[in-house]
Amino acid sequence: MPFRQPVNIDRPTEPLGEDGIDAIHNGAMDILENIGIQFMNPEALKILRDFGCTVDGENVRMGRDMVMEMVGKAPSEFTITPRNPARKITLGGNHMAFVNVSSPPNMWDLERGKRPGDMEGFRDFMKLTQYFNCIHVAGGYPVEPVDVHASVRHLDCLFEKLTLTDKVVHAYSLGKERVEDVMEMVRIAAGLTHDEFNETPRMYTNINSVSPLKHDFPMLDGTIRLARRGQPIVVTPFTLAGAMAPVTMAGAVTLSLAEGLAAIVLIQIIRAGCPCLIGTFTSNVDMKSGAPAFGTPEYIRATQMTGQMARFYGLPMRSSGVCAANVPDGQAMWETSNSLWAAVQSGTNLVYHAAGWLEGGLIASPEKFVMDCEVLQHIQRYFAPSITATTPDDIAIDAIREVGHAPGANFFAIDHTQDRYETAFYAPFASDWRNYEAWELDGGVWTAERAHKIYKDIINTFEPPKMEMTIKEELGEYVAKRKSEGGAPTDF
Amino acid sequence: MPFRQPVNIDRPTEPLGEDGIDAIHNGAMDILENIGIQFMNPEALKILRDFGCTVDGENVRMGRDMVMEMVGKAPSEFTITPRNPARKITLGGNHMAFVNVSSPPNMWDLERGKRPGDMEGFRDFMKLTQYFNCIHVAGGYPVEPVDVHASVRHLDCLFEKLTLTDKVVHAYSLGKERVEDVMEMVRIAAGLTHDEFNETPRMYTNINSVSPLKHDFPMLDGTIRLARRGQPIVVTPFTLAGAMAPVTMAGAVTLSLAEGLAAIVLIQIIRAGCPCLIGTFTSNVDMKSGAPAFGTPEYIRATQMTGQMARFYGLPMRSSGVCAANVPDGQAMWETSNSLWAAVQSGTNLVYHAAGWLEGGLIASPEKFVMDCEVLQHIQRYFAPSITATTPDDIAIDAIREVGHAPGANFFAIDHTQDRYETAFYAPFASDWRNYEAWELDGGVWTAERAHKIYKDIINTFEPPKMEMTIKEELGEYVAKRKSEGGAPTDF
DSSP: OOSOOOBOOSOOOOOOOHHHHHHHHHHHHHIIIIIOEEEOOHHHHHHHHHTTOEEETTEEEOOHHHHHHHHTTSOSEEEEOOSSGGGOEEEETTBOEEEEOOOOSEEEETTTEEEEOOHHHHHHHHHHHHHOTTOOEEOSOSSOOTTSOHHHHHHHHHHHHHHHOOSEEEEEOSSHHHHHHHHHHHHHHTTOOHHHHHHSOOOEEEEOOBTTTEEOHHHHHHHHHHHHTTOOEEEOOOOEETTTBOSSHHHHHHHHHHHHHHHHHHHHHHSTTOOEEEEOOOEEBOTTTOOBOOSOHHHHHHHHHHHHHHHHHTOOEEEEOOOOOSSSSHHHHHHHHHHHHHHHHHTOSEEEEEESEEGGGTEEOHHHHHHHHHHHHHHHHHTOGGGGOOSHHHHOHHHHHHHTTOTTOOSSSSHHHHTTHHHHSOOOSSOOOSOHHHHHHTTOOOHHHHHHHHHHHHHHTOOOOOOOHHHHHHHHHHHHHHHHTTOSOSOO | OOSOOOBOOSOOOOOOOHHHHHHHHHHHHHIIIIIOEEEOOHHHHHHHHHTTOEEETTEEEOOHHHHHHHHTTSOSEEEEOOSSGGGOEEEETTBOEEEEOOOOSEEEETTTEEEEOOHHHHHHHHHHHHHOTTOOEEOSOSSOOTTSOHHHHHHHHHHHHHHHOOSEEEEEOSSHHHHHHHHHHHHHHTTOOHHHHHHSOOOEEEEOOBTTTEEOHHHHHHHHHHHHTTOOEEEOOOOEETTTBOSSHHHHHHHHHHHHHHHHHHHHHHSTTOOEEEEOOOEEBOTTTOOBOOSOHHHHHHHHHHHHHHHHHTOOEEEEOOOOOSSSSHHHHHHHHHHHHHHHHHTOSEEEEEESEEGGGTEEOHHHHHHHHHHHHHHHHHTOGGGGOOSHHHHOHHHHHHHTTOTTOOSSSSHHHHTTTTTSSOOOSSOOOSOHHHHHHTTOOOHHHHHHHHHHHHHHTOOOOOOOHHHHHHHHHHHHHHHHTTOSOSOO
16 A cells, blocks of 8 residues: 555544533533642743743643633644655644554564563564555654663664654653754754754654643653644543543543643643644553453543544544554454544544554554554555445446346456456455465464564565665764763653 | 343444435436346246336336335334343344354364364354343354254254244245244244234344345245245345446445345335345455455445445345454454444444354354454443443542542542442453463463353353243144154255
8 A cells, every 4th residue: 555644534423412522621621720730840830820820839720711712722734744755644634644553661472472672673663664654653662672771762763763764753752852852863864954843843742641630740841842843742641541530431531631731731832833632542441450441342432522522622633543452363453443443433633553552552563563554454445435436437337237137147257347356445465365275275374473474574675765875874973972972861 | 241232322424425325326226127136936026017017037127116115115113022022122223133143054163173064063153142142133043054954954953043042033035944934933932823923023034135136036935925924024135346246336235225125125015014124245355366355444335335325215224244254363353343333333233143253154153253242242332321421420520629639649449430330341251451461371362262261161051041841842843743744845
């Protein structure tokens, strides 16, 4: 499949009526006006106090009129342009973009089982991210390479990411050095001046609140730095119903929105019009063990409800492709299918963790990555208007008349079929559609094993995207200089 | 989960606009008026000719006004009452019912691999069908027991089905003896007089056209017999785009509708108001091999389009839970999830093959049955209005205020959570939500293996539903008598 963003042509699934939307909105406003959100960052507190919010210690309360006015300044649609302008993405409206799995500490594959992340694994996932055109964004670290010291890890990771892929990248908001280094490396990789970098979105960050009701220091620090340079910020509370949020899904969505909107207000105060996404990570826990559950019926509905609220606030939206399964098996695929189709039904614009996620985000798996990309390609193909076209050629009465009633009559050989068969249907790369006997003769290989082979083939034949040698050298020099300076402090 | 039919509260996904609906409708009417459908049954031809259709040999053409008038006589909603009235189902409106896998010639399980169906396997699937309350109908034979001679197979199968389950059953339209025997056995099992049986739906049949454009003798024979007794008939053309139907999905849907509506007209001529469902089995082939594909993007859209047309004609609808995978792995679950959620999105009322189907319908698998039931329970729970309720108790501002901002604050212990946690979330039976280490310590069991154990446990502890001894004896005597008469001819 070519690199192309899917356009979601379906009407969203909307479980809330007008009164439901009002109830959640009023709940979120009630939290912001009367309970308040804790901003654990002096600079953020000063900005909010100066703008007229009620600041009591670290607690910030804000009136609904001001909230709605400031949220209204965030654009409903914007673009991010990476070093290869052909990989530019649009976020908002009906556009969707899919992001690789981000941030698991561990890897798992069929050959080696579960083990801590390392740089070799990081590179493999970057190659998969670049290879699959259904992945539009090289988001966070697909696995944390713990064999590289934390002080310089971001430098090595971004160097690899910017040379192995040419897609939109992301900075973790984990201290000023990391954020500033990533912005600088993205600028160098794209061959931009500082002014050119500042004038349009080139990368983004994602921040998570500390639910309930708190934004921590480094996330706010990163937010302030990106907002000042007009770079997009995804605000994603992690409200697990029954744990960090109310056990009721509407309550968990309400809390999530209050936390998210509070950060978006801060961003718009810093730079009106700075692009933002409202993120959702609302799911439920297993009430027997307290373990997080994903891709559940409750997760689907929470995502759909958040979609309605994102449209109410005029904000683009992020959700995720998630599961609780430990290996790429049946459970992994029904949970992931549920969450990816929930992204479609909710009108999500940016789908995090869309390929490769296992164990509630603690494991990244290359086999799962390959299998998820098959589902993502399904979704992309599903949006092709040609499938539901109803021109006379599509209704095909002449073809039906031509084939007629004769015993054994079929459509295989007629021109109407032959003219179209090469592009008529989605052709899978990981599914095996042969009958059982042919499949068994060829080894009887289950999906996860097929995906393992596909993963190995991709890695073995991978060719990185072009980058001018002078730019690569400049990037390398920047990394070397920053390493010699000690990188980033690790005691933040 | 208790036995209860899900009510689909979502607005359907509708890819067709008004013009698309018109184009497909006009195409179907064009086929019926100008190309005609072949009815390979003299009795059906006589009925249609007498009613004013244009009959030319076996080809029957009918005017659109008459078609629309007769289709309008079919009820948009009706019930079927099995021997246990508590298992009554409603078909039509927003009601959904799920049917076990029907008709594969082979079985597959993790222990024994693929093998021809037998009566032991048949009984196992009947036990699974009865055990799972998310399965509402004991449809066709979940596997064909080829160790029982074809002449008496239907007698043994129906005896097992009617004693091992108390749910709605089905008769194959494969010759008059089979159809009449099933009707009689259903009547006996429910303790009904002939008049009582005739006055309301007690069972049903499903007929498939021979696409393109034909209905064969035995299917029409069964149709006529059931229609005369007011028993419901599901008409399901099998229009594989690019093989037995146009390569364009709208064309395949148009052909399917024409074939289906033609049979429904016949039924309504025989008995106006006889319950009918319009079935869809429109999918695409793999254009490389000609093999049928299922759960594809094209399949989803065809099902959604058929849903729009079923509502246009005011008919309840049947679709299926299908896949092309050979084993219950990742591919099986993404394909099956796609088709089951397509049933939801299309407004399907009766979902055939909802649990246990593999290899494009050539294999029934108990592990797949168990895994599919987990997905069906997801769907059933997904429709619970409580998930998206927005009363003040759901928005939970008081709970959010109570938990507040303190470090480590959470919702686990508060009353709002404790009062609700037992029923707040769906609790899975086949998913494993433990972390990797706990899962690995317990054997590292993948989903299919877990499902195998669940299947064995269900079979080993199964208790059949109650049936009065006199009725069981009467059923057994009927079977013995009919066997002594030779059962049904096998050369039809």
